[in-house]
Amino acid sequence: xxxxxxxxxxxxxxxxxxxxxxxxxxxxAGMGCLGLDNGRVISAFEKEIDKKKLKIKVDIRTTGCHxxxxxxxxxxxxxxxxxxxxxxxxxxxEIISQTVLRKKVIDRLIYTDPDTGEKAAHQSEIPFYKNQMxxxxxxxxKIDPRSIDDYLAVGGYSALSKSLLxxxxxxxxxxxxxxxxRGRGGGGFLAGRKWxxxxxxxxKEKYVIVNSHExxxxxxxxRALFTGNPHSVLEGLIIGAYAIGSHQGFIYTRxxxxxxxxxxxxxxxxxxxxGLLGENILGSGFNFHVEVHLDIGIFVxxxxxxxxxSIEGNAPEPRPKYIHTSVKGIRKKPSVLNNVETWANVPLxxxxxxxxxxxxxxxxxxxxxxxxxSGNIVNTGVAEVxxxxxxxxxxxxxxxxxxxxxxLKAVHFGGPMGGSIPxxxxxxxxxxxxxxxxxxxxGAGSMLVLDEDTSMVDVxxxxxxxxxxxxxxxxxxxxxxxxxxxxxxxNIRDGKGREGDIELLEEISEVTGxxxxxxxxxxxxxxxxxxxxxxxxxxxxNIEKVKSPAEKRE
Amino acid sequence: xxxxxxKKTKEIIIQIDGKEVKxxxxxxxxxxxxxxxxxxxxxxxxxxxxxxxxxxxxxxxxEVRGWTSLVAxxxxxxxxxxxxxxxxxxxxxxxxMILEFLLAHAPYSPRLQDLAQEYGADRxxxxxxxxxxxxxxxxxxxCAEVKKKNAVGxxxxxxxxxxxxxxxIAAKACVNxxxxxxxxxxxxxxxxxxxxESLTFSKDTPSTASTK
Numbered sequence: 001x002x003x004x005x006x007x008x009x010x011x012x013x014x015x016x017x018x019x020x021x022x023x024x025x026x027x028x029a030g031m032g033c034l035g036l037d038n039g040r041v042i043s044a045f046e047k048e049i050d051k052k053k054l055k056i057k058v059d060i061r062t063t064g065c066h067x068x069x070x071x072x073x074x075x076x077x078x079x080x081x082x083x084x085x086x087x088x089x090x091x092x093x094e095i096i097s098q099t100v101l102r103k104k105v106i107d108r109l110i111y112t113d114p115d116t117g118e119k120a121a122h123q124s125e126i127p128f129y130k131n132q133m134x135x136x137x138x139x140x141x142k143i144d145p146r147s148i149d150d151y152l153a154v155g156g157y158s159a160l161s162k163s164l165l166x167x168x169x170x171x172x173x174x175x176x177x178x179x180x181x182r183g184r185g186g187g188g189f190l191a192g193r194k195w196x197x198x199x200x201x202x203x204k205e206k207y208v209i210v211n212s213h214e215x216x217x218x219x220x221x222x223r224a225l226f227t228g229n230p231h232s233v234l235e236g237l238i239i240g241a242y243a244i245g246s247h248q249g250f251i252y253t254r255x256x257x258x259x260x261x262x263x264x265x266x267x268x269x270x271x272x273x274x275g276l277l278g279e280n281i282l283g284s285g286f287n288f289h290v291e292v293h294l295d296i297g298i299f300v301x302x303x304x305x306x307x308x309x310s311i312e313g314n315a316p317e318p319r320p321k322y323i324h325t326s327v328k329g330i331r332k333k334p335s336v337l338n339n340v341e342t343w344a345n346v347p348l349x350x351x352x353x354x355x356x357x358x359x360x361x362x363x364x365x366x367x368x369x370x371x372x373x374s375g376n377i378v379n380t381g382v383a384e385v386x387x388x389x390x391x392x393x394x395x396x397x398x399x400x401x402x403x404x405x406x407x408l409k410a411v412h413f414g415g416p417m418g419g420s421i422p423x424x425x426x427x428x429x430x431x432x433x434x435x436x437x438x439x440x441x442x443g444a445g446s447m448l449v450l451d452e453d454t455s456m457v458d459v460x461x462x463x464x465x466x467x468x469x470x471x472x473x474x475x476x477x478x479x480x481x482x483x484x485x486x487x488x489x490x491n492i493r494d495g496k497g498r499e500g501d502i503e504l505l506e507e508i509s510e511v512t513g514x515x516x517x518x519x520x521x522x523x524x525x526x527x528x529x530x531x532x533x534x535x536x537x538x539x540x541x542n543i544e545k546v547k548s549p550a551e552k553r554e
Numbered sequence: 555x556x557x558x559x560x561k562k563t564k565e566i567i568i569q570i571d572g573k574e575v576k577x578x579x580x581x582x583x584x585x586x587x588x589x590x591x592x593x594x595x596x597x598x599x600x601x602x603x604x605x606x607x608x609x610x611x612x613x614x615x616x617e618v619r620g621w622t623s624l625v626a627x628x629x630x631x632x633x634x635x636x637x638x639x640x641x642x643x644x645x646x647x648x649x650x651m652i653l654e655f656l657l658a659h660a661p662y663s664p665r666l667q668d669l670a671q672e673y674g675a676d677r678x679x680x681x682x683x684x685x686x687x688x689x690x691x692x693x694x695x696x697c698a699e700v701k702k703k704n705a706v707g708x709x710x711x712x713x714x715x716x717x718x719x720x721x722x723i724a725a726k727a728c729v730n731x732x733x734x735x736x737x738x739x740x741x742x743x744x745x746x747x748x749x750x751e752s753l754t755f756s757k758d759t760p761s762t763a764s765t766k
Contacts, residue, residue, distance in 0.1 A: 298711055315708075320607055320629045473689065473708075473715030475608045477648075480655035483713045484680050511651040514624050514644065515610045 001275040002283035004161045010274070011158075014149045023058045023100045024078040026141050030065025030224055031259070032381070033072035041073045044089035048096050058100055061150075064140045064228015064263075068128050069381040071111065076123055076141050083123040084109040114378070114400070128379050131397040133360065135368050136344050137384045140228040145263045148270035151231040157276055159347035163239045164284035167350075172243040173199060176346065178354035180366045185211055185302075185339030186414065186443045187519075188365075188432035194336055197326040199244040201334035206246040209311070209330070209337040210237055212253040212260070213295055213302030216415035217466065218446035221370035222340040224382045226253075227260045229344070230267035234290070236346030238277065241288050244336055249290040252307050255297055264292055299416070299470030300520050304337045305329075306472065317472045318518030339444065341370055361387035365431045369445055373399045376406065376451035385430060392426040395449060406451040410534070414443020416463040416470075417523040419530030420456065439530040441523070456535040457542055460528040461489040467524050478521025481512030485528060497543035502532065568636040583627040583638055584612055594640050595649065595669055597656075597739050598690035599628045603699050609656075609690055611669070613648050615639040624648065646673055654679040656688045660740035663688075686740050689715055693734035693745055703727040706734065706745070717745070719752040728753075 001007050027033075027042050045060055066074045071085035077099050084095065084106070091109060098104040111120045113127065120126045123141070143150040151157070163172050177192030198206055210233060214222040226233050237249050251264055268290055271277035279287045293311050295301040301316040308330045310316040329335025345367055349357045358366045365387035371394065374380050378400030385394060391411055395401065402408050410420040419440035421428060428434055435442045450459065464486040473479045485508050488501050509525030516522045532539065563578040570583075570592050577586040582605060587594050597609035605628045612627040617637040624644060639645065653675035657666055661677050661684065670677060689708070694717060697706050705723040708715055719728065728749055735745055 300711075320626060322625065322630050468713040469711070471712040473710070473712045474691075476610050476652050476655055476688070479689070479713060479715065480652075480658075483683075484655065486713075487681065508651065511648050515613050515648045515652070517607055517610070517626070 002280075004165050004282065007152075007157060007161050007282060011152050011155075014153050018153065021079055024061055025058065025095075025100065026061045026063050026066075026076040026078060028064075028066045028072060028074040028076075028141075029062040030069070030072075030140075030228060031220070031257075032065065032069030033074060034259075036072045038073040040089045041075070041087050041092065044092040045096075048092050052096060054096070054100075058096075061144050063143060064145045065137075065224035065382060066123075066141050067132075067134075067137055067224070067382040067384075068126070068379065070379045071128075081122050081124065083111065083121070083126060085111050127400065128381065128383070128398055131393065132384050133368050133386045134384045135348055135360075136225055136232070136341065136370065137228075137382065139232070140224070143229055145228050145230055146266050148231060148267070148274060151229070155351070156231055156347075157235055159350035160235050160238055160276065161282055163242055163350055164282055164286055169199070169243045169245060172239060172350065175349055175354045176240075176243065179345075179349045179357040180364070181342065181345055181349060181357075182365060182432060183338055184341035184345075184369065184444065186216070186417070186441070188436075188442070191338055191342055194326050194338070195240060195244050197324060198246075198334040198336045201327045203333055204245075205248070205331075205333045206244055207330050207333060207335040208237055208241045208244065208246045208249045209307070209335060210249070210251045210253075210343055211302060211304070211307060211337050211339045212251060213307065214254070214340070214444065215299040215302045215470075216417075216444045216446050217463070218374050218412075218415055218448045219372050219444045220374075221372045221382045221445055223254075223257055223260050224372075225344055225370060226340045227257070227263050230263045231271065232344045232347060233340050234264075234267055234271060234277070236343035237290070238281070238288050239346050239350060240336065240338070240343065242286055244334075246336070247287050247289065249288060250311050250330070251290060251292045252301075252311060253292065253294060255294040261292065261294070268292070298472070299466070300472045300518070303518050303520055305518065307337065308335060315472075317474050318520070320517055341445075362429060362431045362434075364433055369430060369442070371430070371445045371447050373447050373449065375412075375447075375449040376402055376408075376454070377449040378403050387431055388429045390427050390429055391421070391447075394430065394447065395426065399449065402449065402451050404451075406453065408449065409452045409454050410450045410456065410459075411440075412448040412450060412459065412527070413440045413446065414526075415446050415448075416466050417441070417520065417526055418443040418446075419526050420450070420459065420534065421530075422534045439526070439533050441526065455493070456531040456538050457489060457493050460531045461486065461493055463527040464489060464524070467520070471520055471524070475515075475517040475521060477512045477515040478517065478524060481508050481516070481521070482524055484508055485512075485525065489528070492539060492542045495542060497539075499543065501543060502536070502539055506532070566632065566634045568632050568634075568638065570638040571640055577632055579632065579634075581632050583614060583616070583625070583630045583632055583636075586632050587627065587638070587640065592640060594627045595672075596628060597665070597688065598692060600692055600696070600737065603692070603695045605629050606691060606695065609652065609688070611649055611652050613645055613652075615642045615645055649673045650675045658683050659688055660684070660686050663740040665739050685716070687717055687745075688740055689717070690739055691717075692737040692739070693717065696734050696737055697727075701727070701731065701733070703731075706748075717748060719749050721752040724749060724752055 073087045075084045075087045105121045111126045181191045182188045303318045306316040306318040368384050370384050383398045408423050412420040421440045468482045471478050566579050575590040594612050596612050598606045607626040607629040614627045650673040653670050657677045658680040698704050705727045706719045709718045
């Protein structure tokens with residue numbers, strides 16, 4: 001395609017062939033549902049449709065993650081948007097004959113509220129979805145990630161066309177700056193400012209990178225978004241490249257998510273075929289190419305400078321960032337790295353404008369945020385909420401609260417480099433700065449919900465144990481600090497704590513935090529510090545036990 | 555380091571421990587301090603090698619436009635009006651604990667013992683884990699950067715990180731070299747041991763020799 005009008009022609013062509021009233025069965029093939037054997041549900045639908053000779057009358061769409069992993073396998077029947085949960089292959093003939101052909105809702109398969117017994121037939125009525133704002137995830141049910149036509153049908157690549165053909169690179173950058181888009185990977189750094197630094201940095205060769213490493217424990221929203229809607233991330237990346245003057249992009253992803261890799265490869269090939277990637281995109285004269293790289297499987301590969309070294313072909317060891325990677329990154333060239341969710345926000349901002357975008361969220365955290373809910377929570381899954389939503393709303397309104405009648409003890413954010421907040425702070429808003437102040441950095445968006453039976457000493461120990469294997473091991477404060485903190489915590493957990501242990505932990509964490517080379521070491525003690533801040537009594541109780549042998553025997 | 559290519563270096567004035575020092579722009583703090591005869595301790599640094607920034611014993615306090623931070627002197631490039639403090643309460647505290655971490659591995663290293671005395675580090679503060687190696691990487695980097703042999707490398711990560719000779723390369727390259735032994739800040743026992751082990755190992759099973 002060589003112009004905006006050709007793109008619109010193509011879009012019209014795709015839409016004209018689609019009848020909005022034609023039944024379409026959207027089956028979730030996200031990672032959670034596939035794990036729940038959705039593959040058999042999909043083939044059951046295919047067979048049944050074959051058998052009933054309905055191929056012309058009914059569409060099947062295997063989609064990316066719908067978000068409500070807890071209730072998978074999920075099936076949504078369009079155009080009515082009837083949502084069936086926990087579907088098995090046995091249910092398939094009935095769904096076809098009753099719902100698809102006769103428009104009858106099957107009571108047994110719709111969502112039932114476990115507390116009130118209230119039923120909800122449509123996706124938009126289910127509490128898990130109802131309380132969300134799905135700007136990014138909403139399209140997942142409407143798209144087959146392996147079909148660029150599906151993405152075009154929901155308006156895809158119109159932001160790219162607008163950027164390249166109606167806006168100057170500077171204007172694109174200004175929109176992102178005005179939208180106050182902050183990086184979703186953990187740092188919360190203003191994306192526009194990063195882009196601007198790279199744009200102004202000397203040198204002709206510049207790079208843009210999608211960080212799709214998502215190593216944070218309990219985080220699975222990026223792969224849900226990227227696997228389910230790869231073109232939205234790619235579109236954002238191309239727009240970003242145009243804004244900073246880059247002609248080469250990289251996607252860095254995991255070796256252990258073949259489905260994601262395959263969808264990315266497919267998306268790149270299709271975009272190239274349509275002239276949305278490669279030379280002279282949409283006739284604009286702008287050239288852009290993308291390479292996909294796989295990680296080598298350690299957590300620290302996701303740290304920006306380690307990731308860039310990995311792309312260069314070196315071991316993924318972080319390097320100091322006294323000179324920002326946006327000035328000297330891959331091969332010492334200016335390199336802008338943003339995570340999956342950040343890039344996916346870009347087309348939205350360009351399409352609807354920064355003013356519209358900045359209306360959602362809080363004063364300093366704009367837009368929506370994807371969170372992945374796991375742990376002791378009724379509804380495990382991926383949710384998207386506007387910034388400013390309280391943690392209580394997320395845990396209870398969307399997450400459905402704590403299972404088995406237990407009480408909530410804490411919510412842990414940001415995985416091994418994050419922190420926990422106690423029940424008493426549940427009315428805090430989801431906000432980069434507010435949560436940071438509470439010692440629980442939002443991280444990439446994993447929310448691990450912990451009930452009253454959880455030992456917070458164990459939580460802190462678990463994360464340090466993880467990091468002791470996942471740090472690169474290069475610098476002393478990180479490698480040895482984690483080793484020693486883990487040793488002390490193991491002793492405390494095993495009832496062998498000694499007086500002075502807490503003070504020693506605090507002292508080590510101070511040195512590790514101040515002197516480590518990269519963010520992994522600098523924040524490795526954060527879970528420990530946040531649990532010491534809010535649950536110090538649990539540490540003390542474990543140490544006390546040692547002092548009185550009688551208690552220890554209990 | 556990176557600046558090597560840029561020939562036209564500008565002279566700038568920075569302040570180290572209250573002393574005004576004229577240095578070339580792009581130098582590291584460590585180089586600047588050395589040029590002014592101000593001592594900053596190092597363990598993983600070697601002038602023939604790329605700065606590495608792993609031991610962090612060279613951590614110093616810097617002040618840029620009123621902002622104070624702790625940085626590795628061997629890596630941080632000097633800039634105009636930079637203020638450096640090579641000793642401070644915070645700096646000494648960090649160096650003391652780094653030494654205590656390392657003494658758990660190499661309690662008899664003379665270099666570590668000297669520094670321990672200077673910073674009041676307690677050799678027995680942390681449980682001993684006598685592997686002798688403090689993973690400064692001098693041997694690994696010397697072999698790669700100067701000798702260009704890569705006969706010794708790091709394996710594994712995090713707390714399991716160690717140095718290993720690659721038997722196939724070591725069998726040929728190390729016998730007459732062993733230049734890395736002298737670089738070792740603890741003792742070359744570990745290096746020698748690992749070398750001997752891998753050489754023996756490769757003789758027994760030449761075709762399947764592994765690093766494990």
